[in-house]
Amino acid sequence: MSFQDKSIQCSDCGATFTFNAEEQEFFQSRGYTNEPKRCPSCRQARKSERYGSGSYGSSTPRQMFPATCAECGKDTEVPFEPRGDKPVYCSDCYRKIRLNR
Ligand SMILES: [Zn+2]
Ligand SMILES: [Zn+2]
Numbered sequence: 001m002s003f004q005d006k007s008i009q010c011s012d013c014g015a016t017f018t019f020n021a022e023e024q025e026f027f028q029s030r031g032y033t034n035e036p037k038r039c040p041s042c043r044q045a046r047k048s049e050r051y052g053s054g055s056y057g058s059s060t061p062r063q064m065f066p067a068t069c070a071e072c073g074k075d076t077e078v079p080f081e082p083r084g085d086k087p088v089y090c091s092d093c094y095r096k097i098r099l100n101r
Pocket of ligand 1: 010011012013014015038039040041042043
């Protein structure tokens with residue numbers, strides 16, 4: 001498969017930008033199947049927003065909070081804000097503990 005320069009309209013600002021053959025090849029080598037939707041400057045702006053809220057829709061996980069597993073001490077993430085009053089477990093330990101009950 002050969003690549004050709006493509007003009008794409010940015011979904012954010014509406015500017016037309018070039019998705020060139022080199023970038024397409026790079027995208028494919030990374031396993032990306034989607035074309036970029038945004039021009040480089042909008043992409044840059046998005047990135048600096050630290051991956052913001054649900055930009056790519058579908059499978060974006062909800063906000064996760066960093067926590068330390070009370071069982072194995074591993075760093076983990078939980079979908080709620082950990083408070084001091086309850087132990088927090090990583091997914092492995094959580095499963096084990098539930099099975100033991
Ligand atoms: Zn743009
Ligand atoms: Zn654990």
